[in-house]
Amino acid sequence: MNKGFFITVEGGEGAGKTTAIASILAEIREQGLEPIATREPGGIAIAEQIRAIVLDNRHTAMDSRTEALLYAAARRQHLSEKVIPALESGRVVVCDRFIDSSLAYQGYARGLGMDEVFAINKFAIEGWMPDLTLYLDVSPEVGLARIRSDRNRELNRLDLEALQFHQKVRDGYEEVLRRYSERVQRIDAEQAPDKVASQIRRIVNQWLRGRV
Structure with a gap:
């Protein structure tokens, strides 16, 4: 394998991404590969500092465009310092969130426009897009209830x-x-945890088959 694989996990608040990533990592290891797990914003020191700024609940005055630019800046540093080197060395990178989060949160929910937010990120990512994205679909009511109970x-x-x-x-x-149906696969994240894990492992197993 000359180039590694880039797998991302997406979803709203309380979707269960952390648990899902554990299932992905387990399946990848069963295929004889050693994955790298990381997250956005964050994953490396500079991006973690940006994360602390953008997610601080005291920063309610943050402008939507500022928010989008900060996420793109963190993404660029994370890519250049950690993700791209790992992929170029043939590793499998599993990332909690990537560009799709910016499209959904800032582009759509903040009303900045998905094309406009993609343009910001196009400059940041230089063509590096996920090979496979698992979207954990959960209703906001269920997701927020999970957060409050944790x-x-x-x-x-x-x-x-x-x-x-x-x-x-x-x-x-x-x-x-x-827009990206060729790489994004939806998972019903309101199912029982064992069913979610089983579906995730099946999708990853089938996707990796023939690629390694």
Whole structure:
């Protein structure tokens, strides 16, 4: 394998991405590969500092365009410092969120326009797009209820948005799915956890088959 594979996991707040990534990593390892798990915004020191700024629940005055630019800046540094080197060395990178989050959250839910937000990110990513994206679909009501019941999770700025905003995020992901149906696969994240894990592992297994 000369070039690695780039797998991303997407979904609204409380969709269960952390658990889903554990299932993906387990399946990849069963295929004899050693994946790298990372996240956005974050994954490396500079991007983690940007994450702290953009998700700080005290920063309610943040302008939507500023938010979009900060995410794109964190994405660029993360790509150049961690993701691209790993892919070029033949590794499998599994990332919690990528460009689709910006399209759904800032492009659609914030009303900046998905094409406009993609243009910002096109400059940042230089053509590096996911090979496979798993979209964990969950209703905002269910996702937010999960967050509130998790006492170990600190509420970030996005968690505190109104229900209407989170519904727009879900609608934005529907548009992402329509635009990129060749790489995005939807998973019903309201199923029992074992069923979600089973579906994820089946999709990853089938996708990797013949590629490694």
